[in-house]
Amino acid sequence: MIIKSTLSIDLNEQISKIDPRIWGSFTEHLGRCIYEGIYQPEHKTADEDGFRQDVIEAVKKLHVPLIRYPGGNFVSGYNWQDGIGPKDQRPTRLDLAWRSMETNQFGLHEFMKWCAKVNAKPDMAVNLGTRGVDEARNLVEYCNFPKGTYWSDLRRKNGAEEPFNIKVWSVGNEMDGDWQIGHKTAHEYGRLVHETAKAMRLVDPSVELVACGSSNHQNTTFGTWEETVLDNAYADVDYLSLHQYYDNFDDNLEEFLGKSVDFDRFITDVVAICDAVKARKHSDKQINLALDEWNVWYHSMEDDKKQKPWTKAPHLLEDHYNFEDALLVGSLAITLLKHADRVKIGCLAQLINVIAPIMTKTSGDPSVWYQSIFYPFMQVSNYGQGIALAQKTDVPTYKSKTYEVPYTDSIAVYNPKTHETVVFIVNKAKDKIPFTLNLANAQFDSLVAATQFAGYDIHQTNEDQSMKLTPLNNLTVSKDHVNADLEPLSWNMIRIKTEV
Numbered sequence: 001m002i003i004k005s006t007l008s009i010d011l012n013e014q015i016s017k018i019d020p021r022i023w024g025s026f027t028e029h030l031g032r033c034i035y036e037g038i039y040q041p042e043h044k045t046a047d048e049d050g051f052r053q054d055v056i057e058a059v060k061k062l063h064v065p066l067i068r069y070p071g072g073n074f075v076s077g078y079n080w081q082d083g084i085g086p087k088d089q090r091p092t093r094l095d096l097a098w099r100s101m102e103t104n105q106f107g108l109h110e111f112m113k114w115c116a117k118v119n120a121k122p123d124m125a126v127n128l129g130t131r132g133v134d135e136a137r138n139l140v141e142y143c144n145f146p147k148g149t150y151w152s153d154l155r156r157k158n159g160a161e162e163p164f165n166i167k168v169w170s171v172g173n174e175m176d177g178d179w180q181i182g183h184k185t186a187h188e189y190g191r192l193v194h195e196t197a198k199a200m201r202l203v204d205p206s207v208e209l210v211a212c213g214s215s216n217h218q219n220t221t222f223g224t225w226e227e228t229v230l231d232n233a234y235a236d237v238d239y240l241s242l243h244q245y246y247d248n249f250d251d252n253l254e255e256f257l258g259k260s261v262d263f264d265r266f267i268t269d270v271v272a273i274c275d276a277v278k279a280r281k282h283s284d285k286q287i288n289l290a291l292d293e294w295n296v297w298y299h300s301m302e303d304d305k306k307q308k309p310w311t312k313a314p315h316l317l318e319d320h321y322n323f324e325d326a327l328l329v330g331s332l333a334i335t336l337l338k339h340a341d342r343v344k345i346g347c348l349a350q351l352i353n354v355i356a357p358i359m360t361k362t363s364g365d366p367s368v369w370y371q372s373i374f375y376p377f378m379q380v381s382n383y384g385q386g387i388a389l390a391q392k393t394d395v396p397t398y399k400s401k402t403y404e405v406p407y408t409d410s411i412a413v414y415n416p417k418t419h420e421t422v423v424f425i426v427n428k429a430k431d432k433i434p435f436t437l438n439l440a441n442a443q444f445d446s447l448v449a450a451t452q453f454a455g456y457d458i459h460q461t462n463e464d465q466s467m468k469l470t471p472l473n474n475l476t477v478s479k480d481h482v483n484a485d486l487e488p489l490s491w492n493m494i495r496i497k498t499e500v
């Protein structure tokens with residue numbers, strides 16, 4: 001059978017404007033994300049703040065607009081006051097989440113400084129595990145209140161005269177998970193969010209709040225968790241979070257690449273729950289989604305079990321991503337764009353060293369290396385901007401162990417600033433696929449660029465930096481359509497100047 005794939009778009013049929021924050025990321029006090037990742041004063045590239053400039057340059061390539069911090073599981077046992085003030089007076093603590101030693105040499109002020117250097121805004125998480133309403137409202141006061149109070153003046157004393165004005169706040173982390181320090185039932189957490197959000201907004205009414213949804217689609221409490229939390233806190237929050245990591249422990253490529261079907265279903269399910277609660281409450285308000293942890297995660301799990309506890313910056317969650325991981329990450333990114341009407345925040349988890357697109361070495365050159373997943377994420381974060389277009393696709397499916405999977409995943413966006421239509425396509429077949437993009441209500445002008453990530457063994461990883469994007473040739477552009485041949489198992493991006 002010759003598999004063909006067609007994507008038909010109409011510039012007048014739009015899903016939604018894309019919120020740039022959909023391409024955010026996440027940095028946690030975990031393993032070598034902060035220490036030896038962001039912060040390493042003794043490193044040869046360290047700047048006056050101890051931040052690695054090689055890492056800053058790599059992060060800038062990804063253009064992440066929003067970065068969640070300081071956790072993750074870490075935040076549920078964290079005292080943010082440990083990370084402020086003179087560094088020589090900060091306590092070393094046990095981090096119970098990752099059984100590591102936390103020196104607190106990097107904290108709130110350092111994070112804010114670093115965010116400014118990589119041109120990102122913070123998404124600040126508060127501890128609702130061991131702490132609660134009081135810590136959250138104090139932190140908002142410390143960060144956002146101008147001056148004249150205990151906490152705002154302490155911020156000024158610590159060197160930040162102007163308020164940080166942090167807009168986005170994660171109200172807890174994965175509180176549905178029994179691994180979470182201070183894990184709660186949905187009812188307990190829903191009530192706590194209601195009260196915490198109330199206090200946070202009393203300090204600063206302009207904050208945007210993200211409540212914890214489920215830690216994964218497969219969690220036994222999925223569905224009832226979302227419903228109960230929103231029942232208690234619908235009016236208090238703006239976003240509900242979703243976390244999802246995929247693995248390929250079975251080494252089953254067809255099934256693994258099919259997991260974007262589950263991701264799509266997860267988002268659709270949560271939208272349905274949010275809207276059901278909305279209807280029941282006769283509310284005019286819409287809750288949007290924050291996919292604030294998503295990625296592949298499994299390669300490092302066995303090694304992590306062997307790590308010695310209570311060390312500083314241990315090598316934890318250092319997945320080395322292979323080619324098939326890059327294909328799935330591409331597919332998951334396409335899925336986010338398909339739901340751009342409701343997914344307003346996304347955080348690829350994480351950013352540096354820990355299940356990350358960017359890895360650092362403590363010695364040798366180059367001191368930073370890019371994982372396979374860096375490439376599709378860099379392309380969506382740079383070019384997946386503007387308006388997501390509704391798609392009519394015509395492509396056969398295959399049946400994996402669990403899913404009915406289209407052989408291609410694709411989405412087109414139109415960027416009114418650059419006048420470009422940009423299409424992203426993953427070919428999940430082991431054969432070449434002739435691909436056609438049809439356009440209505442506009443005209444293609446000229447090709448800007450077409451690239452592919454293709455031709456690698458599915459298990460190849462990129463420590464040697466040999467994996468590259470290459471030109472996608474044999475492509476024809478006419479006024480109302482584009483034809484291309486997609487390599488077997490490939491990630492593709494085509495950019496075309498378009499007259500509207």
Ligand code: AHR
Pocket residue numbers: 028071072073074173174215293349350
């Ligand atoms: O990103 C790694 C961990 O995954 C986070 O700390 C937690 O929120 C999730 O379980």
